[in-house]
Amino acid sequence: METTSTMQDSMTRKKALVVVFSYHHNNTEKIARAIAGVLGAELQTPEEVHPEKLREYDLIGFGSGIYSATFGAPLLALADRLSFDAGKKAFLFSTYGAPGFIADKKFIEDNHRQMREKLNLKGYQVIGEFGCAGWNTNSFLKYFGGINKGRPDENDLKDAETFARTLTEKNNEGK
Ligand SMILES: Cc1cc2nc3c(=O)[nH]c(=O)nc-3n(C[C@H](O)[C@H](O)[C@H](O)COP(=O)(O)O)c2cc1C
Known part of the structure; x- marks a missing residue:
């Protein structure tokens, strides 16, 4: 039987989808699972997405490892295949291999730019x-064990969950 709070949850929680491309060490998939857990979202690879079915979702996340300073090619190709959907809410997430002293907010947003621009066009x-x-x-890098070994770690997963909670609040604004 549903409690009052779970009934309220199911009334305020919108249908969410997380699409992830992650192949190097499945780093981004770990973040995707943390975010999807908070949002109660389905998880799909770009190949599994049917663009015509995306209208069912109120919120769609697109996540990728960063390869040559941008999202993986299958996600960029998916963005090109999407139908126009004015005002559809989306979010972006990524894992990068650069060392921490380089990777500030601007670095992250620069890596996201191409995907963001493609989505804005849609x-x-x-x-x-x-x-x-x-x-x-x-x-x-493989010759000396790589960099950012052990990342994403527990703290990264917690940060991803916190990020997901802010999305829920933003997605419910004005509804
Ligand atoms: C072919 C390739 C290119 C990469 N290019 C970059 C890059 O331009 N900038 C960066 O910060 N990390 C780069 N990386 C590191 C990945 O972004 C990082 O390891 C990421 O966590 C991989 O995510 P995944 O395990 O989900 O695929 C690259 C990795 C590979 C395999």
Whole structure:
């Protein structure tokens, strides 16, 4: 039987989807699962998404490892396939392999720019962005164990959950 609070949850909670591309060490998938857990969201890969079904969702997250300073090609291609949907709420998240002293808010937003611009062209409104470090053994880095080993860690997952809670509040604004 539903308690009053779970009934309220199901009334205020909007249907959410998290789409993730994560192949290097599944770093971004860990963040995706943390966010999806808070939002009660379904998780899909870009290949699993049917663009015509996205109208069912009130909030859609797009997450990727950062490869050559942008989102993975399958997500960028998905953004190109989306139908126009004015005001659709979306959020972006990523894991990057750069060391912490480089990776400030601007670095994260710069890596997200291409995806954000593609979504904006489709009428999507990006209401939040999140990024954290991920283990990176790309190229020569593999010869000495990589950088950001152990990331995302427990703190990163907690930060991702906190980020997801702010999304719920923003998504419910004005409803
Ligand atoms: C081919 C490739 C290119 C990468 N390019 C960048 C980059 O430009 N900037 C960066 O910060 N990290 C870069 N990385 C590191 C990844 O962003 C990082 O390891 C990320 O956590 C991988 O996410 P995933 O395990 O979800 O695929 C690159 C990794 C690979 C494999």
